[in-house]
Amino acid sequence: xxxxxxxxxxxxxxxxxxxxxxxxxxxxxxxxxxxxxxxSVDKIITYITELIKRFLKSTYQPIAAVGCGVPGIVxxxxxxxxxxxxxxxxxxxxxxxxxAARIGLPAILDNDANMWAAGEICFGAGKGCRNMVLLTxxxxxxxxLVLNGxxxxxxxxxxxxxxxxxxxxxxxxCNCGGRGCWEHYAASRAFATHxxxxxxxxFSALLARAGGNISHLTPELMATLAKNGDEVAIKLWHxxxxxxxxxxxxxxxxxxxxxxxxxxxxxxSFDNFSAxxxxxxxxxxxxxxxxxxxxxxxxxxxxxGIIGAAVEASKRLSTLKL
Amino acid sequence: xxxxxxxxxxxxxxxxxxxxxxxxxxxxxxxxxxxxxxxSVDKIITYITELIKRFLKSTYQPIAAVGCGVPGIVxxxxxxxxxxxxxxxxxxxxxxxxxAARIGLPAILDNDANMWAAGEICFGAGKGCRNMVLLTxxxxxxxxLVLNGxxxxxxxxxxxxxxxxxxxxxxxxCNCGGRGCWEHYAASRAFATHxxxxxxxxFSALLARAGGNISHLTPELMATLAKNGDEVAIKLWHxxxxxxxxxxxxxxxxxxxxxxxxxxxxxxSFDNFSAxxxxxxxxxxxxxxxxxxxxxxxxxxxxxGIIGAAVEASKRLSTLKL
Numbered sequence: 001x002x003x004x005x006x007x008x009x010x011x012x013x014x015x016x017x018x019x020x021x022x023x024x025x026x027x028x029x030x031x032x033x034x035x036x037x038x039x040s041v042d043k044i045i046t047y048i049t050e051l052i053k054r055f056l057k058s059t060y061q062p063i064a065a066v067g068c069g070v071p072g073i074v075x076x077x078x079x080x081x082x083x084x085x086x087x088x089x090x091x092x093x094x095x096x097x098x099x100a101a102r103i104g105l106p107a108i109l110d111n112d113a114n115m116w117a118a119g120e121i122c123f124g125a126g127k128g129c130r131n132m133v134l135l136t137x138x139x140x141x142x143x144x145l146v147l148n149g150x151x152x153x154x155x156x157x158x159x160x161x162x163x164x165x166x167x168x169x170x171x172x173x174c175n176c177g178g179r180g181c182w183e184h185y186a187a188s189r190a191f192a193t194h195x196x197x198x199x200x201x202x203f204s205a206l207l208a209r210a211g212g213n214i215s216h217l218t219p220e221l222m223a224t225l226a227k228n229g230d231e232v233a234i235k236l237w238h239x240x241x242x243x244x245x246x247x248x249x250x251x252x253x254x255x256x257x258x259x260x261x262x263x264x265x266x267x268x269s270f271d272n273f274s275a276x277x278x279x280x281x282x283x284x285x286x287x288x289x290x291x292x293x294x295x296x297x298x299x300x301x302x303x304x305g306i307i308g309a310a311v312e313a314s315k316r317l318s319t320l321k322l
Numbered sequence: 323x324x325x326x327x328x329x330x331x332x333x334x335x336x337x338x339x340x341x342x343x344x345x346x347x348x349x350x351x352x353x354x355x356x357x358x359x360x361x362s363v364d365k366i367i368t369y370i371t372e373l374i375k376r377f378l379k380s381t382y383q384p385i386a387a388v389g390c391g392v393p394g395i396v397x398x399x400x401x402x403x404x405x406x407x408x409x410x411x412x413x414x415x416x417x418x419x420x421x422a423a424r425i426g427l428p429a430i431l432d433n434d435a436n437m438w439a440a441g442e443i444c445f446g447a448g449k450g451c452r453n454m455v456l457l458t459x460x461x462x463x464x465x466x467l468v469l470n471g472x473x474x475x476x477x478x479x480x481x482x483x484x485x486x487x488x489x490x491x492x493x494x495x496c497n498c499g500g501r502g503c504w505e506h507y508a509a510s511r512a513f514a515t516h517x518x519x520x521x522x523x524x525f526s527a528l529l530a531r532a533g534g535n536i537s538h539l540t541p542e543l544m545a546t547l548a549k550n551g552d553e554v555a556i557k558l559w560h561x562x563x564x565x566x567x568x569x570x571x572x573x574x575x576x577x578x579x580x581x582x583x584x585x586x587x588x589x590x591s592f593d594n595f596s597a598x599x600x601x602x603x604x605x606x607x608x609x610x611x612x613x614x615x616x617x618x619x620x621x622x623x624x625x626x627g628i629i630g631a632a633v634e635a636s637k638r639l640s641t642l643k644l
Contacts, residue, residue, distance in 0.1 A: 073608070082610060131477055143576070147474060154469075154578020155453055155614070164575040166606050169568050178571070178606035246491050249500065253486040254465070254576060256476020284488050284500035286395070288404060292477070 010305030067313030117144025119308025241273030245280025332627030389635030391437030439466025441630025563595030567602025
């Protein structure tokens, strides 16, 4: 049987990544573009279509379709981006059809975490599972739910907004309009959230290490401090891990899904938080799960979004049309 | 086409209900049995099979299969009850096969909220929806998730344990082994939980109305007090509604499902809490949902579990065997 090639595109906040992917999930060509400061819809769509055109010119393989993952809430069936927290003018824009029209190929569009989840279940950490939740830990918490073997998208693509699980209804305000959302307790900004509850002496010492600026308490700095044995940093990673586990416990109780895969920049510090996460999950779920619950690092790494987007496009070839 | 008849059984904590249901969801015969104090596996299975045999004798219609909803965590594919909070010795028991063997008919077994959800999506408040969450509010919070038209059961039937969404990780201990579970804030015992945070004067006045016993702050008493204009009772219903909404917001953000159907005894007081619930949901989710979110009362009432169990059995006729 002839191999089928599709293009996967993964749009991030600062980078655009793309690749040509074969049917075994191998990225045969890849490219990474740094985005400029202009993040208007038209500019980004131009970046995406130019990258696709470059692939079409440079590869010998015939390309069947394009899959495109973007950060934000996407209605896959209509190809419309409802909302994107980092791309303010992406408000109910029919992005998929604009891309397809410019490149002359069928395209699909979905949320980036959904695409990545599709990649991990086919070729990564979720291989062989029927159900899996991918959590991407970065400036927020993205979620991709794989239920009964397929990405579950909910009404109009709003499923997987797990970063807005309510942890504390009176907690800090969130850009979703709510308060005390999970991503304030278990994503980049969590270290600032938890630091504010430290005893005064510990807080001052930690703040000094961040140059006196609480917003400098990044996962990268916290990882360096923990590596050097800083006890306050180790304590905050524990706190981060615990709150990650509290949200996962809620997901496990709701979905009955036992495999959780962690991706995103903060997954690099997996060993700093995973034990606390596991403890918190088991403390807040039925004991049945203690032998079944799996917490894993994503294995597709930087290529996850590309591979997943290409896989999802490839799965839909028979129904896609231009 | 000839009508198909199935039997639906709905096992509760104190009653066993059953009925013969036609393919339009109509209950043509029904019966209700009060359970005795002996809740051993064998005794309950005898109750169930005797009731089924009575239906088989008394109805002229040929019965194709039996569906049985039970309170607890059930692996539908194996027919095993993992765990039931109200039936302590129901621990990894192959209940389905015991029933099927005794009645000589194919049977399916599932969690009662799942069965009811199947009924509401086919013939009740969720009719026409692709996605729906049923919440049963009683001594706990049961959940039935209908995703892409079917009940979603998760790994080994553990989906829908929504009563254990973590509301406060340092909150009251729960029989699931966790702490601060949702059902402490938005089911029967919620009134005691919230009363403890009242100002002293209000607490004392309310306690006096409950005969000095905090465990008498039942939904029934609270409904009567609210009806009579008791301001503290009205305030606690508001609190109940708010916490119901906080959990629903989490479910909405995770699942992207916009239709929530409320059943169970406390649904009778829907008007006492639903406005506060709606406000809390909209305060903790994207503004997109404000025009889409639907909070409804279940419409199948006491027959919901019977109809749903019969529907699920009927849907599986082609794959069921004895």
